[in-house]
Amino acid sequence: MDELPEQTVHCPFCDARLTLLLDTSAGAEHSYTEDCHVCCQPMLVHLTQDTDGHWQATLEQE
Template identity: 45%
Template sequence: MIETLTIDCPYCGETFSTVVDCSAGDQAYIEDCVVCCRPIECRLTVTPDGPVLTVQRDDD
């Protein structure tokens, strides 16, 4: 299942959309901000209520 989620960049604060593939289950990956190009640590958790995406700075 493919979902489009909205996240806020932990560096520049800009909001942007990202596409996640929930069929692979829980995941951790790095995605660059589309505005400031800094690396964002993303953690996708697939729950019965839908996907939950948490983000944090790569340098934390």
């Protein structure tokens, strides 16, 4: 079983530094909602995969 990639990000609400396990199961470009581990606000996580297979997450307020 493959391990989920991790990325360190900052919450778009409280700016807390978080390490997310990225849900890559839905393909090379998709979005999902995850609550901030500090302030519990819903963050929209946008995932993209580049041609080398590296994942990049960007966050915004939902």
